[in-house]
Amino acid sequence: MKMNIVCIPGDGIGPEIVAQARAVLDSVADIYGHEITYQDVLMGGASIDVHGIPLTDEAIADARAADAVLMGSIGGDTTKSPWYQLPPDKRPEAGLLKIRKALNLFANLRPAVLYEELADACPLCSEVRQGGFDMLIMRELTGGLYFGERKTYTENGMRHAVDTLTYSEEEIRRIAIKGFEIARKRRKKVTSVDKANVLDSSRLWRAVVNEVAGEYPDVTLSHMLVDNCAMQLVRDPAQFDVILTENMFGDILSDEASMVTGSIGMLASASLNDTKFGLYEPSHGSAPDIAGQDIANPIATILSASMMLRYSFDLDKEADAVDRAVKAVLQEGWRTADIMSEGCRRAGCSEMGRLIAEHIRQQ
Numbered sequence: 001m002k003m004n005i006v007c008i009p010g011d012g013i014g015p016e017i018v019a020q021a022r023a024v025l026d027s028v029a030d031i032y033g034h035e036i037t038y039q040d041v042l043m044g045g046a047s048i049d050v051h052g053i054p055l056t057d058e059a060i061a062d063a064r065a066a067d068a069v070l071m072g073s074i075g076g077d078t079t080k081s082p083w084y085q086l087p088p089d090k091r092p093e094a095g096l097l098k099i100r101k102a103l104n105l106f107a108n109l110r111p112a113v114l115y116e117e118l119a120d121a122c123p124l125c126s127e128v129r130q131g132g133f134d135m136l137i138m139r140e141l142t143g144g145l146y147f148g149e150r151k152t153y154t155e156n157g158m159r160h161a162v163d164t165l166t167y168s169e170e171e172i173r174r175i176a177i178k179g180f181e182i183a184r185k186r187r188k189k190v191t192s193v194d195k196a197n198v199l200d201s202s203r204l205w206r207a208v209v210n211e212v213a214g215e216y217p218d219v220t221l222s223h224m225l226v227d228n229c230a231m232q233l234v235r236d237p238a239q240f241d242v243i244l245t246e247n248m249f250g251d252i253l254s255d256e257a258s259m260v261t262g263s264i265g266m267l268a269s270a271s272l273n274d275t276k277f278g279l280y281e282p283s284h285g286s287a288p289d290i291a292g293q294d295i296a297n298p299i300a301t302i303l304s305a306s307m308m309l310r311y312s313f314d315l316d317k318e319a320d321a322v323d324r325a326v327k328a329v330l331q332e333g334w335r336t337a338d339i340m341s342e343g344c345r346r347a348g349c350s351e352m353g354r355l356i357a358e359h360i361r362q363q
């Protein structure tokens with residue numbers, strides 16, 4: 001297969017971790033006979049330094065023309081970097097919001113996986129984390145409370161504020177379809193999370209998800225109220241496969257799910273539109289405190305590249321090979337500084353990438 005990938009290395013550790021994800025993709029291409037062309041595009045602080053703005057229209061056009069985008073992370077030290085003296089719409093993060101909107105990336109996927117080898121980093125008690133967990137939170141990203149009408153006003157000397165939570169059935173249907181499609185590539189279980197006992201938007205959410213479920217008889221659907229889901233994530237996270245939810249609930253639950261894994265350098269993410277196109281990036285930021293030292297953990301970006309193979313190119317076998325290689329390197333005791341524990345072997349960012357790429361060649 002020919003793959004046309006735009007790379008946005010970004011700022012801080014971004015260029016270091018993207019280089020390692022590329023090394024892993026190159027290894028996949030060699031072994032499985034694919035052809036990858038990469039095009040580097042500037043975004044965030046790196047784009048401000050060259051163009052004065054965090055994302056140019058040309059950069060968006062390049063991303064749109066690609067099959068998928070692999071991103072590092074953007075932004076600098078928010079207390080020291082001159083990028084943060086600029087008005088908010090000219091700062092690095094504005095580029096991120098702009099590209100998500102321009103590419104209509106409405107589905108955000110955040111896997112939360114607890115590797116047995118890293119179980120000690122998990123803040124949950126040993127009975128709960130025993131056996132590990134592997135879930136994926138699918139969050140609607142472009143609708144709901146964060147995009148509804150809002151206002152603040154004063155009436156009879158009293159201040160009021162209003163935010164509106166609106167969803168159309170079309171917005172719900174397209175993310176539900178994504179959720180069921182992705183569950184088919186996993187353990188075929190969807191938990192749809194809402195607040196249907198109180199909110200009209202949630203009752204519509206539940207009704208439309210039920211309609212979509214009719215098209216996927218091989219996938220098991222259950223519904224859960226968001227307050228219960230927040231509890232279940234720390235009580236029994238292994239029960240979840242795909243959690244499908246709206247924007248604000250997903251914002252909160254995906255952070256909770258990430259934190260229970262305990263390892264920020266391991267968390268991948270993807271944002272998809274209604275085609276096979278996606279933007280793949282680690283969940284963490286640009287870690288300016290450790291940039292340029294070759295000590296960052298590249299695994300979140302490597303696992304994001306694996307998601308790209310699976311979800312944008314339908315190369316499940318190749319994605320499995322990457323996931324297996326990550327696991328094998330951890331099993332051999334290799335650790336970057338952030339996940340280091342006693343008795344393990346320390347690897348830098350480039351060494352970790354090399355080890356994972358090498359494992360793919362040996363499988």
Ligand code: NAD
Pocket residue numbers: 013072073074075076077078093096264265281283284285286287288289290295296297298300338
């Ligand atoms: P951060 O995620 O960059 O770092 C938090 C802590 O985790 C730091 O101590 C860092 O060294 C460590 N860390 C993060 N990733 C790591 C990795 N791969 N390996 C080892 N250690 C890692 O969050 P922050 O410090 O709050 O933000 C730094 C910058 O990143 C800010 O400018 C912020 O706006 C930006 N940011 C960007 C994105 C994005 O590009 N999507 C997301 C979050 C934050």
